[in-house]
Amino acid sequence: MVKVAPPKKRVETPSSVKAVVDKIASTPSLQLSTVFPPFVWIFGKGDIQHWIVVLNHFDDFFAAHVAPRVQLELKRSPALGHPHGGPFPSDACLWILRATAVILDNCSNKQLYGSTEHLSSLLASEQIEVAVAALYVLASATRRAPGARSNRFHSDHKLRARLLALCSGLGDTARQGDGGGSSAGGGGGGDASPPTLVLGMSVGGGGAGRKGIGISASDDAGAVHFEFYSPRGADEVLGDLGPSGSRVISASNLHLDGLSDHATTEQLASEYKVPADLRFSLFARVRLAKLGATPEGASTAAQIRLLAFCILLQSEGGSGGASGGGGPNGADDTLGLVFLTEPQPEFVAELLRVLRAEGEGLPSAVVELSLRVLAALAGDRSHQSGVITVMRSGGHPAVFSALVASAVSRLTAAPSPPVGAELAAAGLPKLELDAINAEADAPVPLAEALVSLLSTLVTTHGGCQTLRDVSLLPVLLPLLRNRNARHVHIVSHAVHVLEIFMDYTSSASAAFRELGGLELVVERLKQEAEDALAEHATTHGSGGSNGGGGVGG
Incomplete structure (x- = not known):
């Protein structure tokens, strides 16, 4: 190693x-x-x-x-x-x-x-x-820096094959979500709205402001369908693989078999003589199928698929190099490779449906990863134009604008933990300080993912047009008032986005002044200068500073 x-x-x-x-x-x-x-x-x-x-x-x-x-x-x-x-x-x-x-x-x-x-x-x-x-x-x-075409990360054949297997089903969930809602329970009152299907999850629905996630009734719970080609020969674990040819594994209700994912995979591999190099592909299907049989598991399955897709897309060579380092395992993985390399407007629309359902009880990790995948797609040459086209259509700018405004509002409403002299003067117990820090950090992952997408969009002409459709300035400017020490990096990235956006269009600069942006910047600079002088006076008077650690809250 x-x-x-x-x-x-x-x-x-x-x-x-x-x-x-x-x-x-x-x-x-x-x-x-x-x-x-x-x-x-x-x-x-x-x-x-x-x-x-x-x-x-x-x-x-x-x-x-x-x-x-x-x-x-x-x-x-x-x-x-x-x-x-x-x-x-x-x-x-x-x-x-x-x-x-x-x-x-x-x-x-x-x-x-x-x-x-x-x-x-x-x-x-x-x-x-x-x-x-x-x-x-x-x-x-x-993860690439916004605007970067490469990150010099190379994935070997084994890793790429495993990631492709874990992407399985993304295209299916996109097509399923595009088909409209499907109620898992059937029936329902006249006021009940149908749930939204996103990434294999049923979100909302049921009327009366119901929130949360369920599973789609159109899916066979715990079902696996795996097509593969078995060569003739011997396997070190299974022995003789039998005659060569195409084979199909179809199994349902795997979540009820009482076995671990490994044990179920071993059982199916033994029964259908699955070669060693295809066994992880089968394992991935088994794991995702079992997870998809419960609402909580469906959320985890969505995270696994989105993470695997994002990693593949951002590895060295991006979608253009997806075929390097060895081919995929099995027919379904070949489809996954096509899904990775070609524009997928249905999948982009599916990710935007995730953003639309953000307030309906969808897990924040799924929303965050959807933003990360959108950022990766928007930064990839083969997907960029398709992503921007979908983002500018169908009411999506309003959804995106509402999400930015919501993220800014959550950051602003989060408590600001005391730092420096304030922390020493407050004398807070560690448990109380940890609780304040945790509450301040809660909206950060989603905001980081959102700023990452903004930073990617603002580097291209089409992306800037998208941000203009979103009315970026009015929704992002309030973030400049955020003085929370745990949010400084987000504010810094947001300011960078605003700088590039105003360079793109003179009307944005005029709007920035009209909305009071210049006064906000001047006031913030004044406050930061005063804070720096006060900190210098404190440390100079005490003869130094306490170094602090990096492990813990």
């Missing part, structure tokens, strides 16, 4: 970062989740070279506890009994994966990250939470 190599040229690590790096690296990896609270970022813009020691410490954990587990390669026969090494240390693994995602989200030089082979293996983890966390790390590693 390739670790992160130290830089040839010495890179100076800030003292506050080094203190946290040393603390994490000196802690045994199996104890990280018990010694430290969830990892949070408090360092400003970072460089992954500052965190090489930590990332290599994490890689040692993967080498010891992930690489030896052959069941993650789906090559273990049921007759072999308990997998390698006893119970998997999922708590430690989750802490490491989530900390890694935070580091990658906040650092440059992400292309140096070298543990993707282990992440690829974890996509087959028996614990769904671990598999999803691995996808989030890959999404962070592949």
